[in-house]
Amino acid sequence: MATTTATPVTTPHAPRPEAGPRKRRKVEPIYYLFLLPALVLFSLAITLPAVMGIFYSFTNSIGFGEWEFVGLINYQAMFSDPAILQSYLFTFGFAAVTVVVVNVVAFLLAVGLTARIRFKSGLRAIFVIPMVISGIIIAYVFNYLFSNSVPAAGSSLGISWLSESLLANPDLAWVAIVVVTAWQAIPGTLLIYIAGLLSIPGDVYEAADLDGASKLQALLRITLPLVAGYVVINVILGFKNFLNAYDIIVGLTNGGPGTETRSIAMTIVTGFTGGDYAYQMANATVFFLITIVISLVQLRATRGRSAL
């Protein structure tokens, strides 16, 4: 799913202190009623498919009709499949670059948008607009711009690498995808940084002013450390979202030119459209395990450091 906005990852909370005295009280049955709908639906809609998917990854099913168990052959074939390996390489590289681009741009914008400027609310409103537009539609608009307008501008300015469509260039198509993904992802990140910057008391800067710190020094030495927790959150959330890249790539390059920009999500979905169900379920299972490991590592690495 393309949740573009903030979804904080957090360590579980300690039990509420108030809970202590009520420890041995019998649970009122109505609480089960409150909990049950969510649990049951969740198990049917999320857990069951997950188990089913893992089961089918050990078969040669194409999604219907006759099938049989094939053991680990799908996994074996997968690890020697250059198309799948390339999709992992592309997706992780893309996610890493995009996370950096999005956070740097969003942070700078947030600094600007919390400074003393004119038209503050108007500018903020504009920068947040991309958040409410569907990724695939943005991608179609940019597809047109990249295929027609940008090359036209490029050739009239005499810039050779711009006069050809970025999307048709095997070495640069990923740049277009980063640009469009960033365009859509910056607003959510920006809002979180604005919140972070607003939480810094003004007197911190007054003290810095007295010490004669330059603006850049103030930014790097004071602002950045104070919003470090927000940076952590934004990086974790962004990376997770970008690993699922699908909509924007479908609208821009559809994995091309060649197979240069096929993401993991796209290869998995071909299991549905291309009749390679079991094989791509194996791929999905591996992707799932990798995602879990990354999440756990991130949680461990940031425990206590995230100020949020």
Place this chain on the structure above:
Amino acid sequence: MSTQPALVSENVQAIENLEGGPARGGSFRGRRIGGDSWTTTFLLALCSLTVLIPLYVTIAMAFKTTEQAVEGSAFSLPAPFSIDGFREAWSLTDFPRAFTISLLVTAGTVFGTIILAAFASYAISRNWERRLFRYSFFYLLAAMFIPFPVLALAQIRLTGLAGLDNPAGVTLLHIMFQLSFSVLLFTAFLRSIPMELEESARIDGASTWQTFWHLIFPLLAPMSATVGIFAFLASWNDFMMPSLITSDPSLQTLPVVQSIFQTQFSNNYNVSFASYLMAMAPAIIVYIFTQRWVMAGVTQGAVKG
């Protein structure tokens, strides 16, 4: 993690403080000059063009004639001004139907997410010491780490078997994928509601059911708004799930309809852009009227988590 202010009003306040008079905090640029920084304003305005130009192109292209859209530059103004693109896109994509379906799916997701997540969160936070409830919390949270593509193929099958290969199934799955995050937000918020309030209600003879509806749920309102905004954005803009789950193309949501007709637009760029514009416009218009709450809500969600 729970050291941040808990109430959404405080965030709105914080943002309004800045939008109004002198800044309370965070602003250091231009401070020494004492007035507003025009350089920063100018730079930001320049940056905002990256947002505005694609939107301008969309609008300009949508109002062109087919000939002008094919021949001319994307940046030229429509001349003559034509609404043929809209007329054709409207009937070609059957816009009213796709719009209605998108609306129903999104409304269902927002409503369902708020109710289900609030129910579950209340039960969990008031019975945290019970293993069942504690583990349920972590169980529901797990979905935050499961990418949809991993489940997609199996979900296509299961929704088909259950007769949910339609917008109702999409709504249900949207709710399920929003559940983790929403439960996280609600439980954090519920922790900040003093128990005394609830206990006094109970002394007055209110049942748990009544306490929830008359006391807790209204108190949750600001967080419900945040949860609702996230659910709205995720559901309204989603492409992948409806495109895979819904089997009848005439029941598809707006983003998917765009992709179905992308090839049929062929070279009629004015028609395709009119169609993009119609798909974008509702969310942008809603956003313009609610931007203050949207900004506060998103900020709130991020800070609370």
Place this chain on the structure above:
Amino acid sequence: MRFLLSKPEAIPYFRDLIAEFNASQQDVEVVFDTSSNLQAGFLRGNPPDLGLLNYNMEMARFMARGALSDLKDMPEAGRILPEVQDLVNNLAAYPGRTSVLPYSVMAASVIYNKQIFADNGVEVPETWDDFLAVCDTLKAAGVVPIYSTFKDAWTVSQGLFDYTVGGMVDVAGFYRQLREEGTNVGPDSEVSFAKTLTEPVSRMEMLAENYTNEDAASRGYGDGNLAFSKGEGAMYFQGPWAFGEIAKSGPDLDLGTFPLPMTDDPESRKVRVNIDLAAWIPEDSTHKDAARTFLSYLFQPDVMNAYNESQLGYGTTTDAAPVTDPRILGMKPYFDEARFYQGASQAIPLTIPTENYLQGIVTGAGVEPTLQTLDADWARLALRQ
């Protein structure tokens, strides 16, 4: 009973036909489905009762897994031209069954602009050298010889790739051997993509490199139809389905077709065919009898002929009427003599991103490594399915 037909150009014709059929009798009520997702239908266990669709690897998979019922006992099965029925069996078969009945065949070859050819004093080429000479003449005159649209990957595979490969290689035989080799396909196998197809694919790359429009990589199918209708290219590697689109913006264009000559022997020229529509009834259908009734109705000679005439298709039965449209008449002798091949890109399972690979070749990836990748993909697929 639900009837699925998704070919956009054919929808109006069949809509009228269904209305007529429903009015003519009381027993069977046909519901017209023009757009449901086929994979999803089979995956969910609710496929349409009767399908009339393009026959490709996707359908072949359904057949090979026994998802389609046997139609051997229907009289219509006996009327199909044997060489056309072979086209079905070339892709896949389920032992002992005739699961698919071809309805319409599309013949595709090079579309050319007769006016541009005449203006530049060139004639339809009959050998590979002739063809290159034509391209050079056109290029020297400042005309784009082959208008191409690489942005849509499928146009690369169905045009450049299928024409060059089909003109040099026995496609059906190649894939038969390839399937026998299975997991052995690779550097040491008797046949392989890298071994058998390097020559035609290198030629394809050469054509793409030298004789296409410069902005081909950022042009799509829609752009191509428009540009070709405006005379921006002399030749266009597309099938007859493009004629209707081209006619929208260039109704008076004088167009013809000729098979791409890939050798020095004019006799070896062949045209590319695909089964544009083929009928089948799924095993899972709950209205098989009704579906069969409507199938027989569709296969009446006058219904079939009227359809093929309107869509520039070739009939599939022994009693089909001959084609008359001048735009596709150039391919008639080849079709009548069965000098045709099925597109080489059509015989590769869809899970291998063939179109993307071929798009990669024309946008700069090497021929040899790409074909070796295809070999490896083929072997891996054979291992697991």
